[in-house]
Amino acid sequence: MTFHVTDGPVSNENSDFYRLDKINKALALAGRKMWRTLLGAVAVASALATTVLGLYVTPKDEHLGNSVRLLYVHPPVAWAALYLAFGLTTLCSILYLIPKTRSPFFDKIAGASAESGILFLSLTLITGSIWGHMTWGVWWTWDARLTLTAVLLVLYLGYLSVRKISGTDHSKAIRNSIAALIAAIDVPIVHFSVIWWNTLHQTASILTPNLQFKVPPSMGITMGIGFLSATFAWVWMVRVRYEISVLEEARESESLTTLIQNRRMERVG
Amino acid sequence: MTLTSSKRRRRLIAVGTVLLCVFAFLIYEGLTNSIEYFKTASQAVSSRAALGTSTFRIEGTVVPGSIHRKANDTYFSISSGSTEVPIVDSGTPPQLFQPGIPVVLVGHFQAGNGPGGTSTTFLTNEIMVKHTSTYIAAHPNRVKASNGTTR
Numbered sequence: 001m002t003f004h005v006t007d008g009p010v011s012n013e014n015s016d017f018y019r020l021d022k023i024n025k026a027l028a029l030a031g032r033k034m035w036r037t038l039l040g041a042v043a044v045a046s047a048l049a050t051t052v053l054g055l056y057v058t059p060k061d062e063h064l065g066n067s068v069r070l071l072y073v074h075p076p077v078a079w080a081a082l083y084l085a086f087g088l089t090t091l092c093s094i095l096y097l098i099p100k101t102r103s104p105f106f107d108k109i110a111g112a113s114a115e116s117g118i119l120f121l122s123l124t125l126i127t128g129s130i131w132g133h134m135t136w137g138v139w140w141t142w143d144a145r146l147t148l149t150a151v152l153l154v155l156y157l158g159y160l161s162v163r164k165i166s167g168t169d170h171s172k173a174i175r176n177s178i179a180a181l182i183a184a185i186d187v188p189i190v191h192f193s194v195i196w197w198n199t200l201h202q203t204a205s206i207l208t209p210n211l212q213f214k215v216p217p218s219m220g221i222t223m224g225i226g227f228l229s230a231t232f233a234w235v236w237m238v239r240v241r242y243e244i245s246v247l248e249e250a251r252e253s254e255s256l257t258t259l260i261q262n263r264r265m266e267r268v269g
Numbered sequence: 270m271t272l273t274s275s276k277r278r279r280r281l282i283a284v285g286t287v288l289l290c291v292f293a294f295l296i297y298e299g300l301t302n303s304i305e306y307f308k309t310a311s312q313a314v315s316s317r318a319a320l321g322t323s324t325f326r327i328e329g330t331v332v333p334g335s336i337h338r339k340a341n342d343t344y345f346s347i348s349s350g351s352t353e354v355p356i357v358d359s360g361t362p363p364q365l366f367q368p369g370i371p372v373v374l375v376g377h378f379q380a381g382n383g384p385g386g387t388s389t390t391f392l393t394n395e396i397m398v399k400h401t402s403t404y405i406a407a408h409p410n411r412v413k414a415s416n417g418t419t420r
Contacts, residue, residue, distance in 0.1 A: 059406040063365060068404060136397045137363030143306040148296075178285065185293055198306045198328070200373055202402040215404045 023250060036243075039236040046229035050076075053222040067134040070127055071215070072222050076230035078124040082187055084234050085117025086156065090184040093177035107173035110180055111163055112241035114156055116234055121153050136200055144193040145201035152190055155183035307373050311352035314389055322377045327391055328399065329354060333368035347372060360394035371399040 054072040061068035092110035095101040128146075133139045140146065162179040165172070194203045215223065310329035313320060329347030336345040343358040356374065366372070376393030 062405040062407050063367075063370070064400065064404070065407070071404065135365055135400045137365070138395075138397055141397065182289065182292070185289065186296070189293075189296060198309075200306065200397055200399055202400055204402060216406045219404055219406070 023247065036236065036239050039232055039239065043229060043232035043236050046225055046232060050222060050226040050229050053218075053225065058218050058222050059216070064135055067131060068219070070131045070134075071219065072226040074124065074127040074131055075223065076226040077120045077127060079227055080230040080234040081117050081120035081124055082152075082190060084231060085113050085120055085238075086152075086184060086187050088113040088238070089117065089159075089180050090187075093180035093184075096173055096177045097181075104169060104173065107176055108242055108245045109238065110176065111160075112238045112245060114159055114180065115241055116237040118153070118156055118160065119237070120230070120234065121149070121156070125149060125153065132200075141200050143199040143201055144197040145190065145199045148186060148190045148193050152183075152186045155186055159183045310347050310349040310354045312349075313378075313391075314352050314354060317378065317387055317389060320378060322380050324375065324377045326373050326375050327354065327393075328371065328373045330371050331366070331368050336368060347374070355390045356393060357390060358393050358396060360396065362396050363398055365398045365400075366396055371401065373397045373399050 050072050054069050058069070058072075060066055089110045092106040092113065096103070096106040096110070128149075129139050132141070159176070159179045163172070163176050165175065167175065193199060194201055307326035307328040308316070310327055313325070313327050327347070329349045329352075332346040332348050332353060336343065338344070341359065343362055344356065345358070346353045346355050348354075357379075358374070374391065374393040374397070375395040376391055379388040379390040379392055381388055
């Protein structure tokens with residue numbers, strides 16, 4: 001983190017104009033706003049399309065009846081949590097740990113992605129629980145897939161609390177990256193749990209080992225749009241959260257500057 | 270003893286790697302050995318003596334045509350491979366319970382002897398329907414087979 005204490009006119013640096021200018025500069029660093037809006041719009045549009053297709057166009061399932069419609073929600077949010085969110089957190093943490101690619105940008109993105117991952121993983125557990133109640137007949141059971149997914153949530157909550165531990169920017173980022181890699185161990189275990197152990201949870205429908213597609217076409221297409229929707233929503237969230245962390249940093253350095261300025265004024269007065 | 274920063278870093282990486290391996294190993298072992306979610310009907314029958322009347326989860330496919338109700342109990346059989354296990358359910362079967370689907374049951378073997386040695390009748394009060402990852406569009410005119418299945 002860098003901030004500058006200049007010897008310029010004090011009143012100017014405390015003015016609203018100066019503050020706004022600083023925030024705008026920070027936002028410009030985070031990227032253009034238009035892309036963010038477009039991403040959000042696509043996410044909302046595809047979510048609406050999934051809702052309409054999922055509720056009115058696709059058929060009931062022979063055995064599951066209407067509860068099959070959770071197929072368009074539950075796998076997509078799980079995909080966003082496990083593979084997209086925690087995948088990006090892991091990738092960015094590795095990139096920070098490698099001295100050649102080290103940049104504070106990766107640490108911020110890792111945190112932003114993990115936060116959105118927590119949201120999607122919670123949604124996965126909630127929708128899964130509802131679906132379990134409707135098909136299996138129980139809200140929760142301690143099979144390997146469910147237990148390890150609950151462990152995953154705790155691991156990433158732990159990661160987010162590690163991020164709050166104070167230190168210099170660099171030491172914090174190193175600590176965060178190592179914590180992220182520890183939490184990431186559980187992701188492949190969750191993925192393969194349905195293959196490695198006896199579980200009540202079914203095996204994959206789409207990402208099967210031999211890429212067999214075990215759903216009727218209209219269901220498959222709706223599911224695909226559901227996946228797109230979750231993906232765009234996730235990208236949007238990471239982007240917005242990253243912008244917020246840039247603003248947070250800007251405010252932090254700004255308030256420090258203000259404090260120093262105030263001290264200086266005291267001495268003069 | 271003071272260590273240079275590169276030595277300290279190397280030691281940290283070494284300790285970290287060992288810890289990670291232990292953590293991964295524990296998760297794998299713990300799940301494989303203690304959290305064995307269910308035994309298939311044939312696994313359960315072959316270890317009938319060791320299981321005694323202890324509570325565990327058993328898995329198998331509901332044998333078509335085997336379901337009948339008497340008083341508050343539901344009687345049916347589940348099969349895995351060539352093994353069939355007679356079931357007495359004293360609870361309420363879930364909505365999706367039907368012939369030809371895989372189920373996981375929580376309960377225990379009946380004490381005492383049945384026809385042909387130790388009883389393999391399994392007493393349960395909790396049925397969980399194990400759905401497969403195959404989805405079939407509902408068709409109002411689908412013909413039901415004489416044994417009640419829709420395949």
